[in-house]
Amino acid sequence: MDIVLYPEDFEFDAASDETIKTNNQAKTMVNTLTNWLIEQEDREEAEEAGTRTPASRRLHLHFLHAPVEITGNNGAVEGIRFERQELDGTGNVRGTGDIVDYDVQAVYRAIGYFGSALPDLAYDGSNGVIPNAGGRVLDEAGGHVSGLYATGWIKRGPVGLIGHTKGDALETITLLLQDLDNLPTAVVPEPAEVPRLLAARGVEFTDWAGWIALDAHERALGEAAEPVVTAAGPAARERIKVVDRGAMVEASTGERQGSDVGASV
Incomplete structure (x- = not known):
């Protein structure tokens, strides 16, 4: 599989340059992507010269794109529309008004x-x-x-x-x-006063013992669930995450919070 990058996505502003200088993780990530871009240019030259055959699959990485709309027909995804973004000099991005459409058959949400x-x-x-x-x-x-x-x-x-x-x-x-x-400063600077104050105000909370109880509850849900089908065969679930706040408080305290129990697989 070939990774495809776009040179216009690597035009950094001063704020980005400063982040790259001061943040090792950002520096490593940018260096890796930049090296891939250089390798891509060499690869394209070899393909034009006929000394390399393109891979059967390509992974296109598009940066500075904000999703605007998923288009489709009769419930089937046919495309996704983006607004092109630009760096704003503060470490964030802003829209440019330029719209880009891509033909796609499936969309996965990871934002x-x-x-x-x-x-x-x-x-x-x-x-x-x-x-x-x-x-x-x-x-x-x-x-x-x-x-x-x-x-x-x-x-x-x-x-x-x-x-x-x-x-x-x-x-x-x-x-x-x-x-x-x-x-x-705190009126009563004692750690034990924090849970007392929360309880007095009717705030739902949990402590470390409650977290342990929630962890055990999630693991028990995983053990009781059907195995996951993988390429290597059936695999047991380590846990099933509880994502509803009321359900989390209930599992950690044993008290019903008026919210349906929810779980994320």
């Missing part, structure tokens, strides 16, 4: 979770993020909300890999430590 709004906090519905400056949460007027910070996908949107969000977390923690002397 990040779009963020949701929280009460009394500003929210950017277009990007699914809580407005922030380097991780410091901002109010509607653009001022820093003392004591509130964002990281992960709620900070940058549902894009990037673990390496990107790891760098985001480091940036946020750095600012938090800078603000430490000005952050509000």
Whole structure:
């Protein structure tokens, strides 16, 4: 199988160059893809010269594409439409308005979770993020909300890999430590007060013992399930993940939370 890349996807801005310099995972990933691109150019030259036969299958990797619409007919997928994106200089991307269509027969979803709004906090519905400056949460007027910070996908949107969000977390923690002397202090600075306060406010939560119980519950679901059919033959499931929050709390505490038990296979 040949991997096919596109040179226009490797035009980086200053923010991307800085990430590559400071993040080893990003550097390794870019170096790997760049080497593949060089190998692809050599491969194409050999094919034009008739000294190499193309592989029977090709894997095309398209970057800077945002899915817009899945097209089809009578319930069957026929294509997928994307809007071409461009780097915006801040480590994120923005739409260009250019639309690209690809003929496809199947679509597999493997994307990040779009963020949701929280009460009394500003929210950017277009990007699914809580407005922030380097991780410091901002109010509607653009001022820093003392004591509130964002990281992960709620900070940058549902894009990037673990390496990107790891760098985001480091940036946020750095600012938090800078603000430490000005952050509000606990009225009762005792760890045991945290679960007491949550219980007093009626907040559903679990502790380490509850996590162990949830882990055992998921493993038991896996043991009871039918084996998975693989190329090597039937294989037992290690676990079946419980994804519904109410079901997770119920499994970890033994208390029904008013939500249907859900599981992800």
